[in-house]
Amino acid sequence: MAKTITANQAALLLFVFMTSSSIINIPGPTIQFAGNAAWISILISAAIGMLTVLPVIMLAKRHPGQNFIEYSRNVVGAPITILFGLLFLYYQTHMASAIVLDIAMFLNSSVMRNTPSYWFILLSFLVAALSVRTGIDKMTGLFPVLMASVMLFVVLVTLLSISNYSFGNLLPVLPNGAKPLLQGVYTTYGFPYCEVVLFSMILCYVKAFGKRFEFKALQAVLANALSLSGATVVTILVFGPIAGDRKYSLFEVARTVNIIDVFSRMEALIGYSLILASFMKTTIVLFTAHQTLMHLLKLKQDRMLIFPLALFMAAISLAAATRGETKWHYEVSAIHPLWGFSFALLPLLIVFAVDLMRGKKDDAQPPQAANGQANKEQGDSGQASKAPSNAKQSDTQQSSTEQSDAQPSSTEQSDAQPSNASQGNSPQANASLSNSMQAPQANAPQGNSSKA
Amino acid sequence: MYIVILSLCIVCVIVADYREGVRDGPRPSRTKLTYGLLLALALYHMADATGLIHVMTYYDTANALFGPAADALFKWFKLRG
Incomplete structure (x- = not known):
């Protein structure tokens, strides 16, 4: 029986993909750039993200059962598809390496300082590769359950830290004009909203979209935007002017929780959430990268390239880890959004535009x-x-x-x-x-x- | 230790895929070529990560491609007024 997923599972997977690692990684850098307006920049990015996800869904509906590489081959031809596919693969490889390196740096800096980072990187990719080999149906079945636990712990920590809130920290919102806000939009659009383009490799597995799939996908983006902006507001409420210096902000918020000396040291829950969230996102990205590579090579479902692809991604993470944390921060905040826009979103928009034009042209022709x-x-x-x-x-x-x-x-x-x-x-x-x-x-x- | 662990990983990957390859039958040449290319690229980056050699890596190419534009954009973001 062919592996398929339902429309609801696809919408849930979209929420998992966008929210998983970003809810812990996004608030810190965004507050650093946009200050107290960080939550507004997340909402603006989410609005643009909603516009981004629509072409992905429309293309999947116009070409049922086909992924980006397959319908691009039909729409713009094989040579351009190979170019787009290689650029797309280049971006996806970076994404998977970046997610795992982030978790390795977190574990190295906060939890297990004396353990070399290659242990975290290699083991993370091993688990992700084994998960990809099980298939998309298993992933979509498992991830919503894991994501529910992540969201539960995030909400728990948010509620338990209420006593540390200082609402005066939310002001002033835009003391330095709109440019910091725009910088926040640039960063948060690149991560995670531009990344939804990867779903052009997943939606081909949806058996029947139904009439309201767009609405479900937009609901997923909205739920993600509320979660991210909520986590950002909580970080600002707790830390105020120094919130931007807190890299793993929810982890730091969890550290401040101390209720009658019983509920304390809650950061373990957020540490667990971060590891789990990174695992889920790495698995999805490795899956899409493998699909891209496979369809570029015109192979049918062959699992042989999963392990070497994961090993290659691990090697990139290892090489990037040696360049230092400052360099890495620059890669993620400055390079990553531009990379996603140029090598993932732009090719998709070109294919979408050509497909629309060809569709109109075909409609205009007499039968x-x-x-x-x-x-x-x-x-x-x-x-x-x-x-x-x-x-x-x-x-x-x-x-x-x-x-x-x-x-x-x-x-x-x-x-x-x-x-x-x-x-x-x-x-x-x-x-x-x-x-x-x-x-x-x-x-x-x-x-x-x-x-x- | 680092080199031992990485060598072990590569050997395990090759053995696992070889056994699967024997079970499932021969693959097209392009699969084998891609497999070899991915392993070679992985080795190249791992060699850089050991610190023994310093070569241009994956992120260096990205920096060369997007660095100037990203720097210009960030410079504009930092400008007041």
Whole structure:
């Protein structure tokens, strides 16, 4: 049976992905840049993030059962897709390395000072790689439960530290004009809202989106924005002017909790939350990176590249760890947002724009002309990527070549949801085929190619 | 210790994937090439992390690509008025 997830699971996974590590990492740097206006900058970024997630969903709905690499191949052609895919992979590799290095630095600086960071990095990637090998359905089943525990501890620490709140700390909001606010928007948009582009590699697993999936996804972004801005406000309320100096702010807030000498030393809960949150996000990013690499190479579901990819990411983390914490802070706050915008968001927006234009162009063509065009293109094997029907045909040919070449096991064949989709075995693929190939003439060569 | 642990990791990865490869049948050449490339890149970065050699790493390329633009942007953010 093909691995699929439900629309609700996808929305929950989106919340987990955006909130997991950012709720602990974001407040400190944002307050450092935007001061008391940090929570406003998070809300502004979330509004832009809502606009970012919509094209991702629209593209997934327009190309059911296909991920970014697959529909990009149909929309903008193979050479540009390879370029976009490599840029996307470059960004994803950095993301996974950055998340694990963050957790390693946290553990090194706050919890286990004498343990070398390579232990944390290698073990984190080992667990993430093993989780990715289990499949997306297991991840989506487990992560909401883990995320619930993270949110529970965050809310608990927030409530228990009420006695330390000083509401006067919230003012002044913008003493230095709007530029600090803009810097906060720049940082918080890059992490985590720009990163939702990675979901273009995950939404292909959603079996049926339903009518209100956009609304659910926007709810996920809104819930994330409220969580992040809430955590930021709490940090400001507790620490005031020195809040920006606190790197792992919720961890520091938890340290201040002391109620009748019974509820104290709560930072262990936030430490646990940070480790768990980083694990979840690393796993999702490693999964999308593996999917990107696999589809760039036109491989069907093959788990062989997961371990070397994880090892490569671990090596990047190890190399970055030797450059020092200041350099790392610069990478995350200054480089990361620009990186995400240029190498993840921009390619997606280009594909989205071209897809919209092509969609309008196809709609504008009379049906007979469109059929004639499809037949003409089917005769030209070199132009396979131009028409969706031909793309399906070439995918089928590729699939048959792949099966004879790789001889995958029955387990892997059952894992191959996208490949099944391209072969027309899944309902999404059937819907896609019926949409893209309305003429009976266009169906005939498809069947022939399958036999071939 | 660091080098021993890393060597052990690489050996374990190769053994695990070799056994799976034997079970599942041969892979296409591009898979093997990518596998080798990823391991080579991992070794390259691990060698840098040991401190024995100093070479251009992943983040150095990112800094070269995005550093000037990010610096200009941050300079503008810091300007008053």
